[in-house]
Amino acid sequence: MFDMARRTTAPPPEDFEERIVDIDVSSEMRTSFLEYAYSVIYQRALPDARDGLKPVQRRILYSMSEMGLRPDRGHVKSSRVVGDVMGKLHPHGDTAIYDALVRLAQPFSMRLPLVDGHGNFGSPDDLPAAMRYTEARLAPAAMLMVESLDEDTVGFKPNYDGQETEPTVMPSAFPNLLVNGTTGIAVGMATNMAPHNLAEVVAAARHLIKKPDATLDDLMRFVPGPDLPTGGMIIGLQGVRDAYETGRGTFRMRATCTVEQITPRRKGIVVTELPYNVGPERVVTKIKELVTSKKLQGIADLKDLTDRHKGLRLVIEVKNGFIPEAVLEELYRLTPMEETFGINNVALVDGEPRTLGLRELLQVYVDHRIEVVRRRSEFRRRKREERLHLVDGLIVALLNIDEVIQVIRSSDDSSHARTRLMDVFELSETQAAYILDTPLRRLTRYDKLELDREKQTLTDEIAALTEILSSDAKLRQVVSGELADVAKKYGTPRRTVLLEASGAPRAAFVDLQVADDPCLALLSSTGLLARTSDAAPLPGEGERAAHDVLVAAVRTSARGEVGVVTSFGRLIRVQVIDLPILPPTENPPTLSGGHPVSEYVSLQPGEKVVGLGSLDPDGPGLALGTAQGVVKRVVPEYPANRDEFEVITLKDGDTVVGAVELESESDDLVFITSGAQMLRYQASQVRPQGRPAGGMAGIRLDDGARVIWFGAVDPTRPALVVTVAGSSTALPGTQVGGGKVSDYAEFPPKGRATGGVRAQRFLKGEDELLLAWAGPAPAKAVSAVGKPVPLPEELGRRDGSGVRLTHTIGAVGGALASWERPASSPSARPTGDAQDEPPA
Structure with a gap:
């Protein structure tokens, strides 16, 4: 055992014998530590279970009330409040007082704020401004805490220097500890209590008042769980019940999120509510850290759009190809968007720290409130009895006014007059003194009636209080x-959603990406791009489709790529996952929900999209036809590190008029010229060439003619040829023209680079084809804006004349429903059994 010698530091007088006191170190440390622990527990960290306030909070509210900082008064500097509290009641630093004041004013910390702050009082991420820059006054709810303080409802004690007094507890007209919660770290113990909904807590307290033997299950019908100021969700109510039963328990808090269409091409996760005590900056920082370290995939962008008008709004943009719901689960797992709250209901009861369940917390408050109302009623009855005693004396004086005046005039002094009034009229000393102090103008006949009414009122009030x-x-x-009135005035709807725990263990890894299912990439005549899903039907028969026509369809997969071919001979890569999915409920589906091709590729002036390619290295490849009659089959060896490249070298003035992904080398390549010539021959007659090649002769053109349509047709299936003739001198799109529909089989195949056969005979006023198309039957025509246009009946002769049309045709498409859905690979060919009758 060590000993410690404590010596005085000042030099002793000459006649003073030095004394050394031996103190046991362990005993001294034990005593000092217990004193320090006691001070922290009772004077700083733990709230009183009756009013839910720590000493510093109670002193702030009391000082602001004494300063007259009520809700109907102006704000004052926070530093003035802090100085008044520190100088009169709280013998600690100004920082601790201001921190407590700030928390009382923060709506994201308190379910029912008690201080009305003006200025920057901080956020879940940022500290508040200094006290010299902010202002404060009591909030309306704080008046419930301090009301009736002057009616002897609670006890008072001297302050730290004995010159002032302060309340030992607040009257607290609502259960502040449960409504606003608290947190604090003492010595050897801590408290962490969650906020609750005022209306729910009041309903439970009223039920306990009515039925003192109510069980926990009865009370939880009114208080099912915490109601956090920041909203969000609570997952796992078993931990909440444990806390309500034993005072300790845990639950999980989750952010409130929705999956929305952020841009026409991407979805995102929108966060509108975060867990309690979690700020958006903390979430943003954590997400950036996870994305940088590649621990979280699928995040394309993150924006904090929070403002004071819309509130919290974090927009997390999800990359195409990733499932937003799966990404959200990873965010819950890896970021503060899901946090655990540990309830530890430790509070002071009769000066002792205790761990309390829900029923005990409510019981302590109810007992306190009953005592407050009892003391207030006693005070009010006592005051009314005192006033009634004075009123009785005044009435006696009025009834004997002449005698009273005579007694007063004949008395030597006020003391003598008081004594004689007491003797003559049998009054008490208080009554006699009050009569002497009353002005003569109050002793009129009218005042007698007022006193009679006041006496009756006081008698009734005393009876009611009794x-x-x-x-x-x-x-x-x-x-x-009174609690019901408080709930009606200050109650608000619940903000936090309560959810039972799923019970299923959370997977350590979640597959975030969309499955690489087979699909079709589609291009419409009005320039819309889309794709089919695995559940969606293929586009239906041409005459039944409600809008637009499909001019290209390429087999691919959800995570694959397709190439957009332009009239300048460029091929631009497009991610299939970026394309919108056709709704599976549409039968037949249309491209009304597709996105314009301009959202995916940047076109030069005069450049337009003419087709799609699959980029499949194992397929037959891409076939191109130009306006000058050049044909080319491209070897499917495309550079993997480039998003766009040329697939043909064009001559000056030449453009690509058609591009198609071949299904097989047995498909026919078809040219239709402005001179009404049509040529078809097998694709096998064209040798594949590399990308820089310029192609070979595809069709021999007459003088002044040009190719207006190029494509591929499966000769084994029913097909049609549609042509529209008109005048070359008319403005484009202004003439209707004469249309003709012919059977594709009527046109015999010819050799490559020949002139072909006539497709339509011109009538008077017609000198060229305005539009042409060949493809699987039945055919469908639409206007330039995608509206259906009727076609004439099929004509048996291939070189016959057309029929005058009723509307201008902008594009023609065929029955892609006859194509079989891709099964195992994008290059799968349809079977030959169902070629004659396309499925519905």
């Missing part, structure tokens, strides 16, 4: 009624 004090049931009824 009834309250003499009946415990009546007293409880008054407390319950």
Whole structure:
């Protein structure tokens, strides 16, 4: 055992014998530590279970009330409040006082703020401004805490220097500890209590007042769980029940999120509510850290759009190809968007720290409130009895006004007059003194009537207060009624959603990406791009489709790529996952929900999209036809590190008029010229060439003619040829023209680079084809804006004349429903059994 010698530091007088006191170190440390622990527990860290306030909070509210900083008054500097509290009541630093003041004013910390702050009082991520820059006053709810302080409802004690007094507890007209919660770290213990909904807590307290033997299950019908100021979700109610039963428990808090279409091409996760005590900056920082370290995939962008008008709004943009719901689960797992809250209901009860469940917390408050109302009723009855005693004396004086005046005039002094009034009229000393102090103008006949009414009022009020004090049931009824009024005035709807725990263990790894299912990439005549899903039907028959026609369809997969071919001979890569999915409920589906091709590729002036390619290295490849009659089959060896490249070298003035992904080398390549010539031959007659090649002769053109349509047709299936003739001198799109529909089989195949056969005979005023198309039957025509246009009946002769049309045709498409859905690979060919009758 060590000893410590404590010596005085000042030099002793000459006649003073030096004394050394030996103190046991362990005993001294034990005593000092216990004193320090006691001070922290009782004077700083733990709240009182009755009013839910720590000493510093109670002193702030009391000082602001004494300063007159009520809700109907102006704000004052926070530093003035802090200085008044520190100088009179709280012998600690100004920082601790201001921190407590700030928390009382923060709506994201308190479910029902008690201080109305003006200025920057901080956020879940940022500290508040200094006290010299902010202003404060009591919030309306704080008046419930301090009301009736002057009616002897609670006890008072001297302050730290004995010159002032302060309340030992607040009257607290609502259960502040449960409504606003608290947190604090003491010595050897801590408290962490969650906020609750005022209306729910009041309903439970009123039920406990009515039925003192109510069980926890009865009370949880009114208080199912915490209601956090920041909203969000609570997952796992078993931990909440444990806390309500034993005072300790845990639950998980989750952010409130929705999956929305952020841009026409991408979805995102929108966060509108975060867990309690979690700020958006903390979430943003964590997400950036996870994305940088590649621990979280699928995040394309993150924006914090929070403002004071719309509130919290974090927009997390999800990359195409990733499932937003799966990404959200990873965010819950890896970021503060899901946090755990540990309830530890430690509070002071009769000066001792105790761990309390829900029923005990409510019982302590109810007992306190009953005592407050009882003391208030006693005070009010006492004051009314005192006033009634004075009123009785005044009435006696009025009834004997002449004698009273005579007694006063004949008395030597006020003391003598008081004594004679007491003797003559049998008044008490208080009554006699009050009569002497009353001005003569109050002793009129009218005042007699007022005094009679006041006496009756006082008598009724005293009887009512006596009834309250003499009946415990009546007293409880008054407390319950006052709580109901508070809930009606200050109650708000629940903000936090309560969810039962799923019970299923959370997977350590979640597949975030969309499955690489087979699909079709589609291009419409009006320039819309889309894709089919695995559940969606293929586009239906041409005459039944409600809008637009499909001019290209390429087999691919959801995570694959397709190439957009332009009239300048460029091929531009497009991610299939970026394309919108056709709704599976549409039968037949249309491209009305597709996105314009301009959202995916940047076109030069005069350049337009003419087709799609699959980029499949194992397929037959891409076939191109130009306006000058050049044909080319491209070897499917495309550079993997380039998003766009040329697939043909064009001559000056030449453009690509058609591009198609071949299904097989047995498909026919078809040219239709402005001179009404049509040529078809097998694709096998064209040798594949590399990308820089310029192609070979595809069709021999007459003087002045040009190719207006190029494509591929499966000769084994029913097909049609549609042509529209008109005048070359008319403005484009202004003439209707004459249309003709012919059977594709009527046109015999010819050799490559020949002139072909006539497709339509011109009538008077017609000198060229305005539009042409060949493809699988039945055919469908639409206007330039995608509206259906009727076609004439099929004509048996291939070189016959056309029929005058009723509307201008902008594009023609065929029945892609006859194509079989891709099964195992994008290059799968349809079977030959169902070629004659396309499925519905």
